Amino acid sequence: MKDIKWAVLGTGVIANEMAVALKKNGRNIYAVGNRTYDKAVAFAEKYGIGKVYSDYNEMFTDPEVDVIYITTPHNTHIQFMRRAIENGKHILVEKSITLNSDELEEMLELAEQHNVIIGEAMTIxxxxxxxxxxxxxxxxxxxxxxxxxxxxxxxxxxxxxxxxxxxxxxxxxxxxxxxxxxxxxxxxxxxxxxxxxxxxxxxxxxxxxxxxxxxxxxxxxxxxxxxxxxxxxxxxxxxxxxxxxxxxxxxxxxxxxxxxxxxxxxxxxxxxxxxxxxLAYELQDMESAISGDGDMYLEYTKxxxxxxxxxxxxxxxxxxxxx
Missing domain, CATH: 3.30.360.10 (Dihydrodipicolinate Reductase; domain 2)
Structure with missing residues (x-):
């Protein structure tokens, strides 16, 4: 399988940890997007990321992106998850993955339709x-x-x-x-x-x-x-x-x-x-799940x-x- 290309949505504490963790795994983030473009630029410069989206929505349709790490507040997750899944992107989502069970059930059904992997970034x-x-x-x-x-x-x-x-x-x-x-x-x-x-x-x-x-x-x-x-x-x-x-x-x-x-x-x-x-363990398991030989324990998340x-x-x- 080709190298998995990660994009990250958000530039807060978790996104910074994700950049460091991916480097520990011998990789780098492919692209970054944020509501505030200047913050995305600064983040990219800090970690040597090659691509910054002027509009973060471009992340969801970028054909080069395989998986998106969504690090934004809980109540924004579902809108970003829906957009990513509908465009065939695998997603790792910061906890809590959704606000409630109805939202999660909707996303699980959508992911099955589009044959993508969903994972919650649950350390345990x-x-x-x-x-x-x-x-x-x-x-x-x-x-x-x-x-x-x-x-x-x-x-x-x-x-x-x-x-x-x-x-x-x-x-x-x-x-x-x-x-x-x-x-x-x-x-x-x-x-x-x-x-x-x-x-x-x-x-x-x-x-x-x-x-x-x-x-x-x-x-x-x-x-x-x-x-x-x-x-x-x-x-x-x-x-x-x-x-x-x-x-x-x-x-x-x-x-x-x-x-x-x-x-x-x-x-x-x-x-x-x-x-x-x-976080490095989470990223490794997510990549393994995408490759078909890992588990994100989604039944526990549910x-x-x-x-x-x-x-x-x-x-x-x-x-x-x-x-």
């Missing part, structure tokens, strides 16, 4: 440590997974115009950080949780500032999640099993975990991958989106695009 599905831990659980050494407990909290100042609290930019804890916690849970559970309970504290703007979630699947595996955009917490995930437990710190971009065997008290550190290479949609529906929280 691609970093080596999570795959290694899943293999450990698959070995039966720890027994059945019974309970997963998650914490994810960051402190954001009460600036109601920034994207974290801005309803017009699809702000809120669920789509911004809850997506990581729920992806972690789905990765280690045998099936999607179908029983969901929650409590939510709204921000003054009407988005979810803080939430507590309780989930259970048909196998009886349970999970708890505490999310906050205005209270710092450790980024900690714990997978509790019949014969021991796994502690993962600094998820989603973890590189190691502590495993404790409760029958003997033995502990061990399991390590795999590098924190700094998180399950997580279903859960997020159900939680927000129970809170009666919507975004303008959903009304």
């Amino acid at each position: 599905y691609h970093m080596p440590i999570y795959r290694k831990l899943k293999e450990l659980l698959g070995s039966g050494a720890l027994g059945k997974v019974n309970l997963i407990t998650m914490n994810f909290g960051s402190f954001k100042d009460y600036d109601m115009n920034n994207r974290f609290f801005n309803r017009n930019l699809a702000g809120g804890a669920m789509l911004d950080i809850g997506v990581y916690a729920l992806s972690f849970i789905r990765w280690f559970m045998d099936s999607k949780p179908d029983k969901l309970l929650s409590e939510v504290k709204p921000a003054p703007t009407g988005v979810d500032e803080q939430a507590g979630l309780l989930l259970m699947n048909k196998e009886g595996q349970m999970a708890t999640v505490m999310l906050s955009l205005h209270s710092k917490q450790p980024k900690r995930g714990m997978v509790s099993c019949e014969n021991g437990y796994i502690e993962v710190m600094e998820y989603p971009r973890a590189w190691e975990a502590k495993v404790t065997y409760t029958d003997t008290g033995k502990t061990e550190t399991v390590a795999a991958g590098e924190n700094a290479d998180a 399950d997580v989106m279903d859960m997020m949609t159900e939680f927000r529906r129970s809170w009666r929280f919507t975004y303008p695009e959903e009304e």
Whole structure:
């Protein structure tokens, strides 16, 4: 297969990380587009990118582009995804991939019609440590997974115009950080949780500032999640099993975990991958999926989106695009 040519839509933090990651993989971005042309030019100069679109819409019809990384805010994703898919472009989309399940289902059907690959840039599905831990659980050494407990909290100042609290930019804890916690849970559970309970504290703007979630699947595996955009917490995930437990710190971009065997008290550190290479792993897997021998775990992405949609529906929280 010919070299895969990447274009990136947006020039923010994630786009900068993507440029660095692609260089780690021995490649470079082919083209860049942004609403503000001058920002696209500066980005291209910084990373030695050969093509800058004077109108970012040209990206979707450029015959040289194979795959587009969409790094814009959540509520803009669907319009760009639709345009890319209809023009036969594969797409890697920053989390959360869409606003809700209906949007995602529409995109999955469209992608099937046009024979293109969709991937969500969800670190947890691609970093080596999570795959290694899943293999450990698959070995039966720890027994059945019974309970997963998650914490994810960051402190954001009460600036109601920034994207974290801005309803017009699809702000809120669920789509911004809850997506990581729920992806972690789905990765280690045998099936999607179908029983969901929650409590939510709204921000003054009407988005979810803080939430507590309780989930259970048909196998009886349970999970708890505490999310906050205005209270710092450790980024900690714990997978509790019949014969021991796994502690993962600094998820989603973890590189190691502590495993404790409760029958003997033995502990061990399991390590795999590098924190700094998180995005490089995603890009590699996306290219492999395009080539036909990789997996972007879209079924997990769909399950997580279903859960997020159900939680927000129970809170009666919507975004303008959903009304």
